[in-house]
Amino acid sequence: MDERLQPLFTPWKIGNVELKNRIVLTSMGGTDLFGWMEKNHFDEAGARFILEVAKNNVGLVLPGCQPVYNPMFGQWLYKNKKMYRDLAAWMPKLHATGAKLFVQLTAGFGRSFTVSKLMEDLYTNPVLRRVSKPFMDLDRICATASPTPNRWSDKVPSREMTVEEIHEMVDAFRRCAVLLQEAGVDGVEIHAVHEGYLLDQFTLPYVNRRNDEYGGSFENRYRFAVEIVQAIKQACGKDFPVSLRYSVVSKTKGFREGALPGEEYTEVGRDMAESERAAKYLQDAGYDMLNCDNGTYDAWYWAHPPIYMPENCNLEDVEHIKQFVDIPVVAAGRLDPRVAADAIAAGKLDGAGFARQFLADQAWVTKLVEGRPEDIRPCILCHNGCFNMCHYKGVPNDQELTDSLGLSRCAVNAETMQWKKHRIVKTSAPKTVHIVGGGIGGMETARVLKLRGHEPVIHERSGELGGTFIAASAESYKGKLRDLLAWYRRQMDELGIEVRLNDEVRDVAALGAGPVVVATGARPKVMRSVPGHELMVEACDYLTGTPVGDCVVVVGGGLTGCEIAYELALQGKHPVIVEMKDDLIAQTGVCLANSSYLREWFALHEVPVHLEATLAEVRSDAVACRAKDGSTFEIPCDSVISSVGYSPAPIAPKGKNVYLVGDCKEVGNLRNVIWGAYETAMKI
Structure with a gap:
């Protein structure tokens, strides 16, 4: 000690x-x-x-x-x-x-x-x-x-x-x-x-x-x-x-x-x-x-x-x-x-x-x-x-x-206070289970499968485990999330789980007739109907290193968009939030302790927030927005970050011996990913 x-x-x-x-x-x-x-x-x-x-x-x-x-x-x-x-x-x-x-x-x-x-x-x-x-x-x-x-x-x-x-x-x-x-x-x-x-x-x-x-x-x-x-x-x-x-x-x-x-x-x-x-x-x-x-x-x-x-x-x-x-x-x-x-x-x-x-x-x-x-x-x-x-x-x-x-359950530990529903039961028929995608969902599935007695194999197309959680944990204040990512990577090593990096699977049929878990995540939504949308920086791209200027419009005032705006402000930049709903972080699953902090922080630090506003056009030096009453206004800016959500992107549909896990099944938060992965691993 x-x-x-x-x-x-x-x-x-x-x-x-x-x-x-x-x-x-x-x-x-x-x-x-x-x-x-x-x-x-x-x-x-x-x-x-x-x-x-x-x-x-x-x-x-x-x-x-x-x-x-x-x-x-x-x-x-x-x-x-x-x-x-x-x-x-x-x-x-x-x-x-x-x-x-x-x-x-x-x-x-x-x-x-x-x-x-x-x-x-x-x-x-x-x-x-x-x-x-x-x-x-x-x-x-x-x-x-x-x-x-x-x-x-x-x-x-x-x-x-x-x-x-x-x-x-x-x-x-x-x-x-x-x-x-x-x-x-x-x-x-x-x-x-x-x-x-x-x-x-x-x-x-x-x-x-x-x-x-x-x-x-x-x-x-x-x-x-x-x-x-x-x-x-x-x-x-x-x-x-x-x-x-x-x-x-x-x-x-x-x-x-x-x-x-x-x-x-x-x-x-x-x-x-x-x-x-x-x-x-x-x-x-x-x-x-x-x-x-x-x-x-x-x-x-x-x-x-x-x-x-x-x-x-x-x-x-x-x-x-x-x-x-x-x-x-x-x-x-x-x-x-x-x-x-x-x-x-x-x-x-x-x-x-x-x-x-x-x-x-x-x-x-x-x-x-x-x-x-x-x-x-x-x-x-x-x-x-x-x-x-x-x-x-x-x-x-x-x-x-x-x-x-059912309070006092845990997003990162599916078993806590749910032991009747979530518990490790050893398998009587060990199998090799291929997992396509090495994000948190893929790693949690592999961890539980291994503990049950199966032999999981992770196929990750990039050179490191983590998937979109690498971006999700990137902000300066998210050290605890990076600790969780490190914990999962260590679990893969400690449990001796086979991990194949730089291994892109395009067709799950190539993996044989055994069980396959697809954990390929989601793709960002693109506002193709907005002129100039190609000038925007996608949220995950920003979080993984794409540079932005000083005055940055963040389109989307959900949790991800607000956390990005918070990070930009901490860096000394000048974010502006544009959100179509009548409040920031107007979504289920986000505790008032978390959301009220961000709302009040933006108010205290005079971060401009435009509610009930939609994006009309993106230009190189400004965006045009439309207010609820139909009027338009401009916001001068150096960069625009798009944070308007994600759509499931499975490489194969759910079927016999094919299971979907995480955001490729349904976009949600980390709790949905981990609990869903645990439950899927228990079905195999």
């Missing part, structure tokens, strides 16, 4: 509970022990994930947040006693790993509840609203400190919680904590004065405008969180640890408006001055640890950093707040383990929190301990599998219901 990492593997204490090391799995919705958005029960999939992480050298594990009042079916978490007995029976397995378990309890979401189109329909139709109330009472679920707009929808507002409802919830925390203590759990974490969830909404001035004992003064705004820990300590004793998930600074400018790194702004939530006071106040109330990051749902990219956010984005603020408390402090948010170890060694931090990396590779800490960092399958911060709640103009959470109910 790298000696620099050693401070991460020293013991520490939370209250009287000693932990073997300072690695903390922080909670993610979907990894719950009592179910996620379903009737409460002991969840075997969540338990499997937690146990797998615990087996791999993690000191403290926190399952996904568990609402004390379940949004689905209106259940109180303390009422199903059987699941606590099931948890008690399971706890010896967890403790045998040497890890400790804190269960995270949440008051809920309030105005941050992710309203979908279906939920809007249920709420706005009086009949459906009444009929759906027993299993989804949106009026109760979305209630918050004061009447405020929902983060996702203008059609489902949040009303003010009653004092009786607050007291009922405080009592629910107490009851649940007692049952968890009796089940052998090592502590609880309260979720939270964090990320703009319900408890946090009570503390934030821009949400809480109450004039009773839960609003107004500093003490009143923090009263809800204080009453919870006091009730738990009274019931469970002072030695039962209670951690608090805590956002140091809200990083919020207003409703649905975050503050980007380095931006000068006026804080409407919790600023650092209040946080210095609040941290000590919450410690003195009884909390035994602060598990910290930054942000709210209005500034979601702080708590769920996309790849555009700087590494260790929350660390400086967490180190600062540690100076004001005597209890342990944990930091989370794009943490580099080595940087976290340095902070621990310097006494600036007590524990290091990691989440999504465990979805990509549950054994990544073990691989660090064993000195095998190159074997770690990296998280690429895409949110495509774990948290693809997306939102754009006029549309609430645009996410498939299966994704809403």
Whole structure:
């Protein structure tokens, strides 16, 4: 192991509970022990994930947040006693790993509840609203400190919680904590004065405008969180640890408006001055640890950093707040383990929190301990599998219901939280399987086939593996994607998979009668009806080295086009985005944390964006565009990049013993490619 990492593997204490090391799995919705958005029960999939992480050298594990009042079916978490007995029976397995378990309890979401189109329909139709109330009472679920707009929808507002409802919830925390203590759990974490969830909404001035004992003064705004820990300590004793998930600074400018790194702004939530006071106040109330990051749902990219956010984005603020408390402090948010170890060694931090990396590779800490960092399958911060709640103009959470109910899966690891569907089953009839195309889809197919006992052979027409992912990972900020590409190439070597480079297959019949997997990707769409279209640079060509000038028009404001414009701006060039839809990144599968960062970054840095505009003509020094009203306008420029999408380009149709994988089957994102490749490899 790298000696620099050693401070991460020293013991520490939370209250009287000693932990073997300072690695903390922080909670993610979907990894719950009592179910996620379903009737409460002991969840075997969540338990499997937690146990797998615990087996791999993690000191403290926190399952996904568990609402004390379940949004689905209106259940109180303390009422199903059987699941606590099931948890008690399971706890010896967890403790045998040497890890400790804190269960995270949440008051809920309030105005941050992710309203979908279906939920809007249920709420706005009086009949459906009444009929759906027993299993989804949106009026109760979305209630918050004061009447405020929902983060996702203008059609489902949040009303003010009653004092009786607050007291009922405080009592629910107490009851649940007692049952968890009796089940052998090592502590609880309260979720939270964090990320703009319900408890946090009570503390934030821009949400809480109450004039009773839960609003107004500093003490009143923090009263809800204080009453919870006091009730738990009274019931469970002072030695039962209670951690608090805590956002140091809200990083919020207003409703649905975050503050980007380095931006000068006026804080409407919790600023650092209040946080210095609040941290000590919450410690003195009884909390035994602060598990910290930054942000709210209005500034979601702080708590769920996309790849555009700087590494260790929350660390400086967490180190600062540690100076004001005597209890342990944990930091989370794009943490580099080595940087976290340095902070621990310097006494600036007590524990290091990691989440999504465990979805990509549950054994990544073990691989660090064993000195095998190159074997770690990296998280690429895409949110495509774990948290693809997306939102754009006029549309609430645009996410498939299966994704809403199945959080904490992983785009780069098809097995995570899908073990019943995606698992390696050895073949009883080994075959030689030819794979045409050595991109991510081809390599994932080959990897799974090899693990099953087949002999895959990759035919790649270029001189290197990677396909279009070479271009997709080319931008300066996409180091994690390049790490994933390196991981796949290493897997081909480690598994001894035959790879034939500079080997173009034109006819799959030449490969014999055995199974053939076609993974030849897609071809870019060309705007042939636009005069001068031949003057445009295709997006992948730009990403792989075709030079462009200073002022560059990017045609297409989807994710790829926006990421290219972002890269151009980082290089000091002057991009202009032209998009035919009424918002940027108006597409499913892209998490709001990712898309809102780019939209707000372009606004802050005054990158020109022309929405509801179409390309009319390309000239050597300008483009002509047509606005929604039919008028035309010109944009002077040096270069034009086309990013208007791709079309499948299989070299053969699907047929007997011919399988299509990846973009040559259907153009999608990396999750579609990897999961589809895995499933195809399991069929052969």
